[in-house]
Amino acid sequence: MRNLYWNDDAFKSTTEFTHIKCHYTKSHKQINPFSITPVGPVPDILPLDQDVPAAAAGIRTTSK
Numbered sequence: 571m572r573n574l575y576w577n578d579d580a581f582k583s584t585t586e587f588t589h590i591k592c593h594y595t596k597s598h599k600q601i602n603p604f605s606i607t608p609v610g611p612v613p614d615i616l617p618l619d620q621d622v623p624a625a626a627a628g629i630r631t632t633s634k
Contacts, residue, residue, distance in 0.1 A: 576618050587614035 574581045595607040616622065
C-alpha cells in the first residue's frame with residue numbers, strides 16, 4: 571500500500587486518510603460503540619524508507 575501511495579500520484583492525490591479513519595471508527599458501532607477516533611498516527615502513512623516500529627523490533631529480535 572505504501573508503494574502505491576508514494577509512487578503513484580493518482581493514489582496520493584485521492585487518498586483521504588481523515589475520511590477513512592472517521593468512517594471506520596464511527597460506522598462500526600458493534601466494535602467501537604463510543605465512536606472513539608484516535609488522533610494519530612502522524613504522519614498518516616510512513617515514508618517508503620521507514621519500517622513499521624513493531625515490525626522493525628521483530629526483525630531485530632529474530633535476526634540475533
